[in-house]
Amino acid sequence: MKSLTYQEALVEAIREEMDADESIIHLGQNIGPELGGAKWSCRGLEKFAEKGRLLDTPISESAMTGAGIGAAAMGLRPIVQIMYLEFMGLTITPLITDGAPIWFKSDGKVKVPMVIRTLFGMQYHHAGHCEDFSGWLTGMPGLKVVLPATPYDAKGLMKAAIRDDNPVVMMEHAHLMHGERQEVPDEEYVIPLGKADVKRQGDDVTLVAAGYMTKTCLEAADALADKGVSVEVVDLRTISPIDRETVAASVGKTGRVAVVSESWKSSGYGAETAAIVAEELGGSLKSNLVRIAPPDAPMPFSLPLMKLFVPHVERIVETVEKMF
Amino acid sequence: MGLTDSDKREMLRLLMATRRIEEVMTEHAGGYHQAVGQEAVIVGAFFGLGEGDIASPHFRGTVPSGYVRGADVRKLIAGVLGKVTGYGRGRWRGDMYAPPEFGMLGMWSGILGTNVNNGTGAALALKYKGGQNVTVATFGDGSSNEGAIHEAMNLAACYDLPVVYICHNNQWAITTPIHKACKAKSIADRAVGYGIPGEQVDGNDVLAVYESVAKAIQRARSGQGPTLIDALTYRVEGHFNLDDGAYQPRDEVEAWKKRDPITVLSSKLIESGLMTGAEIEDMRTKANTEIEQALETALNDPDPDWEAMAPFTGFAPDPKQGDK
Numbered sequence: 001m002k003s004l005t006y007q008e009a010l011v012e013a014i015r016e017e018m019d020a021d022e023s024i025i026h027l028g029q030n031i032g033p034e035l036g037g038a039k040w041s042c043r044g045l046e047k048f049a050e051k052g053r054l055l056d057t058p059i060s061e062s063a064m065t066g067a068g069i070g071a072a073a074m075g076l077r078p079i080v081q082i083m084y085l086e087f088m089g090l091t092i093t094p095l096i097t098d099g100a101p102i103w104f105k106s107d108g109k110v111k112v113p114m115v116i117r118t119l120f121g122m123q124y125h126h127a128g129h130c131e132d133f134s135g136w137l138t139g140m141p142g143l144k145v146v147l148p149a150t151p152y153d154a155k156g157l158m159k160a161a162i163r164d165d166n167p168v169v170m171m172e173h174a175h176l177m178h179g180e181r182q183e184v185p186d187e188e189y190v191i192p193l194g195k196a197d198v199k200r201q202g203d204d205v206t207l208v209a210a211g212y213m214t215k216t217c218l219e220a221a222d223a224l225a226d227k228g229v230s231v232e233v234v235d236l237r238t239i240s241p242i243d244r245e246t247v248a249a250s251v252g253k254t255g256r257v258a259v260v261s262e263s264w265k266s267s268g269y270g271a272e273t274a275a276i277v278a279e280e281l282g283g284s285l286k287s288n289l290v291r292i293a294p295p296d297a298p299m300p301f302s303l304p305l306m307k308l309f310v311p312h313v314e315r316i317v318e319t320v321e322k323m324f
Numbered sequence: 325m326g327l328t329d330s331d332k333r334e335m336l337r338l339l340m341a342t343r344r345i346e347e348v349m350t351e352h353a354g355g356y357h358q359a360v361g362q363e364a365v366i367v368g369a370f371f372g373l374g375e376g377d378i379a380s381p382h383f384r385g386t387v388p389s390g391y392v393r394g395a396d397v398r399k400l401i402a403g404v405l406g407k408v409t410g411y412g413r414g415r416w417r418g419d420m421y422a423p424p425e426f427g428m429l430g431m432w433s434g435i436l437g438t439n440v441n442n443g444t445g446a447a448l449a450l451k452y453k454g455g456q457n458v459t460v461a462t463f464g465d466g467s468s469n470e471g472a473i474h475e476a477m478n479l480a481a482c483y484d485l486p487v488v489y490i491c492h493n494n495q496w497a498i499t500t501p502i503h504k505a506c507k508a509k510s511i512a513d514r515a516v517g518y519g520i521p522g523e524q525v526d527g528n529d530v531l532a533v534y535e536s537v538a539k540a541i542q543r544a545r546s547g548q549g550p551t552l553i554d555a556l557t558y559r560v561e562g563h564f565n566l567d568d569g570a571y572q573p574r575d576e577v578e579a580w581k582k583r584d585p586i587t588v589l590s591s592k593l594i595e596s597g598l599m600t601g602a603e604i605e606d607m608r609t610k611a612n613t614e615i616e617q618a619l620e621t622a623l624n625d626p627d628p629d630w631e632a633m634a635p636f637t638g639f640a641p642d643p644k645q646g647d648k
Contacts (some may be wrong), residue, residue, distance in 0.1 A: 025452060052452070058482060063441060063475030070445015073429055074378075076452060093472065094441050098433040103640040105416035105432050110424045111640050142638030165640040193642075 003181040009151035010117075010172060011044035013158035014079065016188070021077065024162065025053045027064055028081030028117070032056045038083050039119055040179045061090035064114070069099035069167070072114040077162060084129035085120035085171060087146055088136060100142030100167050111165045112142075115158075121173040121212055121262065122310045130306065131299045135267030137169055138240035144193055145240040145269075147171040150216035151182040153237055156191030164193060170179070171239075173211045196243035199252060202232035205256040205320055208273050210246055211237040213260045213311060220316035229320065239269035247273060248280035255286035256323050260311050265293035287323050292316055327534065331371075335530050336593060336604070337619050338367045339586050340611035344387035347395065349419070350385065350565040358383035358418055361528075361560040364442045365492045367392055368533025368555070369462050372541055378450070379428045379463035380443025382492045386420050386430055389462075393426040398618040407625040427630035429459075437470035438462060440489065443475040447487035447544075456545040458486040458581045460537065468498025468511050481518045484549035488540040491552070493527065499571050504557035512554035520550050525558030528585045532591065536626035538599065557585075 004012065006113035018024045026045060028037060031054060042153050048054040057064050061082050068080040082088055088095075095116065102112050122130050144166055148154040154172075161168040199214060199220050207217040216237040221231035234250050236242060251257045257277055261270025272292050277289055291309045300309055327335075346358040359366060366385040370392045372380055381389035389398045403410025403418025411423045422430030422439075429446050431439040432554035442595070451459045463473060468491055474562035480487050491511040495502045508514060515522025525536040531578075533555050540551035562569035569577070593599040599607075 038515060055483075058475075060475035060479055062472040063444065063479040066438070066441025066472060067445040067448050067479060069451070070429060070442040071446075071449040072445070073424075073442065074446050074453075076449045092437050093433070094438060096439040097435055098431065098442070101416075101638055102432045104638045105412055106424055107412050107415055108640070110429075140638075144639070147518035166638075166642070236523050287627055 001185055004151045004184045005178050005181050006148070006151045006154050007040060008044065009155035009184055010035070010158050011042065013155045014162070015045055017159060017162045018045070018053065023075060024077045025055065025251045026079040026081070027055045027057050027058060027068065029083055031081060036082060039174055041117065041119065041177070042171065058134065061087050061108070062094055063090040065099070066094040067308065068114045068116070068152040069094055069112055073102065074112050077113045079117060080163065081117040083119060085118045085133050086129045086131055088133060089105040089118070093135060094144055095167060096137065096140045102141060103166070104142060104274050110165050113165045113169045115161045115168070116169045117172060117180060118169060119172050119174045120133065121175050122306050123175045125303065128301070129313045132263035134171060134239060134263050134269060138268045139272060140240070142166060142169040143170065143240070144238060146198055147173070147211040149211050149235050149238065152184050155184055156189050157237060158191065159190045163190065169194065171211065175212055193238045194241055196244055197235045197237055197238065198232060199235045200231065200233040201236045202230040202254065204230045204254055205258065205323060206232045206234055206250045206254045207258050207316070208234045208236065209260040210239050210269065211262060213262050216311060216313055217260055217316060220313045220320070223313060223317045224320055227321065229319050229324070231320070234269055236269065236273070242269065242273055242276060244276045244280060247276055250255060251277055251281055251285070256321055257285070258290040258292050258316070258323065260316060261291070261293040262310055263293065264292055264296050266296050290316055290319060290323060292319050301319060327445055327531070331502045332531070332593060332598060334532070335367055336586070337590060337607055337611055338371070338392055338529060339363045340608050341615055342366060342391055344615035345388055345391060345401070345614045347406055348615060349401070350563050352619065352623070353419065353565065353623050355564055355566065357564045358382045358561060360386060360492050361491065361580065362557045363388060363402040364530035364533055365462070365490070365555040366529045366586070368530045369460055369490050369537055372532055372538050373460060374587060376455070376457040377427055378443060378446045378457070378459040379422065380446065380459055381422055381428065381430050381571060382462040382464050382467065383420050383436070384437065384464060384492065386422055386431065390428065391422070392421060392424055393428055395423045395426045397615060398621050401618055401624050404621040406627065407622060408566050408628035408632060409622065409625040409647070411633045413443045415632070423638040425495040425554060437472040439463070440473045441476050444485060444487055447480060448483065451486055453485070458488060458541055458544040460488045460490065462490045464497065465491060465493040465495060465511060466500065466501045466505065469551055471503055477518045479550065480550040481520045484547060486544035488537060488544055489550060489552045490537065491554045493554055494555070494557050496572065497564070498563045506621035510554050512552055515552040518552070519553055522552040522554065524554040524556055527555035528583045529588050530585055532590065577584065637648070
């Protein structure tokens with residue numbers, strides 16, 4: 001076992017996969033040894049630069065993505081970093097409209113095994129590029145979207161993403177990158193995409209979350225336990241497609257659910273999870289489904305505002321208490 | 325690089341066959357962006373490609389491009405008609421279907437420039453794998469203003485990718501004449517901006533197009549990077565089969581009709597004694613018959629039923645998923 005940060009776990013997964021498979025190359029802006037990428041996202045991959053497998057690109061998100069798609073169609077397994085999720089709007093044409101449906105449209109003849117890495121998320125200092133725009137990406141045919149909450153999950157999910165024969169967006173939470181360390185096994189392991197994880201067992205209410213929100217929910221669960229409420233936390237891990245089985249099983253057991261999202265209330269995986277709960281459990285809930293998410297307003301810049309904008313522990317605790 | 329007599333005759337046959345394809349599709353397809361009068365750009369662009377090379381065709385002329393690459397014309401036509409016998413079994417529009425098994429990577433959505441982006445990625449893969457294969461990517465004058473194409477060309481230049489960019493410049497983007505959408509005197513002038521060579525060529529003279537492309541292919545194969553060719557032709561019919569192009573100046577249209585690429589090459593072959601008028605007539609009849617027979621068959625082919633959508637997902641199956 002060794003103790004890794006989220007960033008170290010991501011890089012370890014990539015390094016191990018790149019060592020084992022020469023068809024994997026990594027493109028991105030400023031990812032070479034001079035900096036190692038934004039948030040040091042590529043520190044630990046320097047050796048691949050000499051081999052022409054770690055490539056700095058011009059600031060051209062559309063061409064970077066298209067290059068990845070085309071190269072993947074030709075049998076490579078490219079990893080392309082689009083520095084921040086905020087920039088992913090520039091990739092929608094090559095990635096979602098044109099690239100993701102290629103396997104279907106080619107009648108199975110062409111696969112697009114590409115990973116896009118992208119940073120996002122609320123950080124604990126004044127910062128830009130924080131918005132969770134995953135609503136642009138989720139629910140799109142042929143595209144998977146993954147959001148790890150822990151170093152252990154980050155490593156296993158990154159391996160799965162690289163080995164997946166579909167385009168996968170790996171969202172990497174900026175605040176988690178150099179946060180808490182976690183024990184990670186030395187032996188190889190892969191976490192399947194499309195499978196959620198019950199991070200905490202409970203009986204009274206289910207919180208469904210992903211990424212940094214999973215961590216926040218676990219803290220809220222501790223606080224709620226002190227108040228006699230037993231909380232189950234379901235960590236989605238893959239936010240598109242969502243593991244409806246695990247979500248439905250948990251909510252079926254507890255009978256109460258709050259969906260916690262770092263992205264806007266009306267958008268993306270939070271809204272989709274709520275719809276899945278309604279489909280699977282309909283009128284059998286003990287109380288109405290609740291969504292805890294930022295208001296439908298643009299994300300502010302100032303840290304005190306951001307802390308209130310994104311669901312935080314106190315708000316989750318208050319909201320859950322009102323469900324009983 | 326030199327063309328044999330047999331090559332030149334074959335080029336004439338290809339011009340004739342692709343002309344007939346465009347004519348029958350104009351008549352029988354629901355919506356079709358015919359390349360009548362522009363076949364020399366298409367044949368000249370892709371004739372010089374060999375095994376392992378990639379053609380990334382412009383939407384206009386994708387079907388002729390497939391024919392030049394050796395695809396089955398009955399299946400190509402069936403695809404345009406939405407039949408189950410088309411290459412994609414009805415899963416992607418046949419008029420833009422570049423069958424991958426013939427060394428093609430085209431557009432997989434309706435957005436202009438995506439084929440250029442994909443083709444540039446293919447060139448990245450070809451260079452990475454070593455060897456001397458190249459991509460030839462074509463795009464229209466209208467498309468040339470898409471940001472993705474500028475990004476792709478710059479990226480290819482920076483990486484010295486083995487790609488040839490050809491503007492299929494028929495001087496009209498629906499109702500927009502090129503002088504209203506491009507301030508440069510020639511699309512080739514933009515090459516300076518990317519740091520690559522550029523030249524304009526007579527797009528109705530297939531031998532001139534071929535020669536220019538052959539030089540560029542040679543540059544690409546020898547690691548000297550991309551070239552931009554502006555193949556000047558003219559759209560003698562409307563934008564597509566339901567547009568009469570009445571807004572185009574009649575004297576312009578008539579002048580270019582006199583320079584029909586089939587006539588241009590036929591004259592050269594007769595002058596040089598390679599073919600007689602009778603042989604050319606005979607070649608025309610045979611080419612027409614081949615296409616018309618393929619059309620007859622395709623018209624009577626069955627439509628796909630709902631099961632052609634199976635397994636009703638955009639995700640390629642992934643047998644390599646780990647288990648946690």
